Amino acid sequence: MELAYFDQNVALNRDNGTSWDKFNYIYLMGVMLCVLLLVLYTWRGLYFGKLQCDIREAEQTKAQLIQINKQLRLEKASLANLPEIDKLAKDELGLRPPLPEQIVIVEQEG
Numbered sequence: 206m207e208l209a210y211f212d213q214n215v216a217l218n219r220d221n222g223t224s225w226d227k228f229n230y231i232y233l234m235g236v237m238l239c240v241l242l243l244v245l246y247t248w249r250g251l252y253f254g255k256l257q258c259d260i261r262e263a264e265q266t267k268a269q270l271i272q273i274n275k276q277l278r279l280e281k282a283s284l285a286n287l288p289e290i291d292k293l294a295k296d297e298l299g300l301r302p303p304l305p306e307q308i309v310i311v312e313q314e315g
Contacts, residue, residue, distance in 0.1 A: 294300040
C-alpha cells in the first residue's frame with residue numbers, strides 16, 4: 206500500500222515538474238522578447254539621434270555654401286566689369302598700357 210502511495214506522489218511530482226518547466230520556458234521566452242524589444246527601441250533612438258545630427262550638420266554646410274556662392278557671384282559681377290578690371294590693374298598691380306615700341310605683331314600662317 207505504501208508503494209502505491211509513493212507511485213502516486215512520483216506521478217504528481219512529474220506532472221507538476223513538467224508544467225513548471227513549461228512555465229519557466231515561457232517565462233524565459235517572455236523575458237528574452239522584452240530584452241530584445243528594449244535593445245531595438247534603444248537602437249532606434251540612437252539611430253534617429255545620429256540622423257538628426259547628420260541633418261543638422263548638412264544644413265549648416267548648406268548655409269555656408271550658400272554664403273560662399275553669394276560672395277563668389279558678387280566677385281564675378283565685379284570682375285566682369287571692364288572699367289573695374291582696368292582700375293584694379295592700374296591701382297593694385299601697377300600695370301600701364303604698353304608703349305608703341307613694346308608692341309609686337311605676330312602674323313598667322315595660313
